[in-house]
Amino acid sequence: MSWDNALPLAAKLADSFRETAWERDRDRILPHAEVEQLSTAGVFALTVPREYGGPDAPASVLAEIIRLLASADPNIAQIPHSHFVYVNFLKAAATDRQKQYFFNQILDGARLANAQSERGGRTIASVATRLERSSTGYVLFGTKYYCTGTLFADWIPVLAVLDEAEYLAFVPTGSPGLSITDDWNGLGQRTTASGTVHLQGVPVDQAWVVPRAAALQASSGYGAFAQLLHAAIDAGVARNALDDAAEFVRAKSRPWFEAGVEEAREDPLTAYRFGEVAVDVAAAESLLATAGNAVDTVLAQPSADNAAEASLAVATAKAAADRASLSATNAVFELSGTRSADASLGLDRHWRNARTHTLHDPVRWKYHHIGRSLLGYAPPHHGVF
Template sequence: MTAVGAARIVSAEQGRAVAAELAAEFAADAAQRDATRGLPFAELEQLAASGLLAVTVPAALGGADVPPSEVAEYVRLLATADPNIAQIPHSHFVYVNLLKLAGTEKQQRRYLTAVLNGARIANAQSERGGATVADIATTVTPIEAGQRFRIDGTKYYCTGSLFADILAVLARLDDPDGRTGLPPGQYVAFLPADSPGVRIVDDWNGLGQRTTGSGTVLFEGVAVERDQLVPRSAAVDAPTAYGASAQLLHAAIDTGIARGALTAATEFVREKSRPWFEAHVERAIDDPLLIQRFGELGVTVAAAESVLRTAGIAVDTAIGAPDRVADASIAVATAKILADRAANEISAAVFEVSGTRSAAAELNLSHFWRNARTHTLHDPVRWKYQHIGRTLLHGTPPPLHRVL
């Protein structure tokens, strides 16, 4: 797959307008795509061509360099329309951020210029079989005087890999003799998705987020040059806004799902629901108990959106300010909890407030709940409560987070 060429977005305001316009278009067929598992190749081409995927590229390279709070708003807007499309570029923004934090000037020019021209990055990060999700078995091994390497391993949940031009592959350096002169640890290899030895398998079969392309990617003797390797330590082993930025986007996706579900429920009740006979009203929207419930749901969504904005500002403030990173992480943890709660509650309440007719399979209103339930599994909010509680009681900052 090759980059499509892209428009240039030059301001945060322009980015919001583009995201809102795309969301309106993507919403029209979102339920149908989910029902038939229609992979959004055309929509991803449109997203890349819009320039929205290049908004975090530094101004020195021609990008708008918008802050994390703005990216979160773009993602939230997309998620109100189609949470699958909103999730696909999550890793793209994460690995653009890695290049900004840890890439050499040459690497930044090479890959971020490609992003400006419409290239899409997808992750090949997660694995199975280790003691925890943080354990990485995929290796990058030197084969020629420390300048050429090979990558071997298998990755799962590789969101966006079906639509990607570039894969960001997380691997550990396997160099027991120290031939490379590189420090041991984890590296991210940036390589073309069609590199020899790469096999992308469309085998994602989750109950939700069905069209994210989150399948398996296998690497067998994939050749990589030294200048394709970016050390991960600079981003994850020191206080940076890297982890908080990534988690902020997850919260934005869930918050967007909540708003999208509430909008769908509102439209359904206005247009199709019949009142319950005991309410003694002619329209469902005049049922006082239904009005009360919608008020409760509206507060839940508004709270999640408000805290998401607050968290975004905290992450903006933490960029280049290590002393603000812990505050940003706690703010994002709070946003993640409220977004998780809102997405799961409101997407289930769609049926509660809409009545039996809303359960018809052809409407596929269940996609809101299935998407919410699936995406919120990414990292458990019970640990967010732990980080917040320990910070309050012990004054202990949250740990640096490697699972993004």
């Protein structure tokens, strides 16, 4: 698949996914068939570098694809997020031999997932999972939570500690000692398969272990790339909610009696509020495009200055998308009236998805670092900024 035709293909797939998004959410039907469609279309291989036989799609194009998918079903949009983050990690930190091996796997259809977060540590960045040496390579011990997409994956990159340094160990999903529990019970993003991964003496080939440090260097843009895709999901949720709210008001809402109009869409205060939300959503989409271009620049020309510019552009887009998604998903009910709260309509999924996904990292810290940058401080480069 060439990335030149990726956007129209993603739009077409999004249109088909939109038709059954509510049923999947209502009945918690995991989108196995839909993820397979993305694979068959070559979406998971989009960012494999050209020198390794891939399409080498820019981050800006990928972000727009994720936004399009999220505007139909943000659960499906979130599932490949970690896959693309770890492809980018391999670009930044793996040896040439490792890149050759894993990029060939991905071009053949392999999917990566996520086993990073833990519970019980002092902060969310604490890592207790152990990578221990063995006579044949390494073994893993630990438990990971919020492991999005693992039920759809062929490989699970596991964040672990060895000799006080952090590594990513790439583990095939059929490995002995590895089990995945489908226990995600979030109020939103219900079909992302963000369950628990248990690692009890999982053997790992030494060729599949990659030190993490290189990806976190000040010039890499690693965190900005990952956050760009999160912002794209939030922007997609916002657009989805705004479109559904407008359709509901046009087709089903009744006007407030004081407005003195025949149809709800003729109410001037309703139109005004729609305008406010539309500006929020359009601003988030525009800032997302700007951030995508900044990430393209740092990935093509790594430098501390380009990385800082990309991080701040992405933080701005993330803050705007956070605001737009929560504003638009609240407006579904505010503007549509009491009838819109009927559970059989499924409009609540927009707010539940927005509220759940925007919890990934606190947007207040985006504002904090944006403000500090104006006062002469460089942004951090810890993987989530």
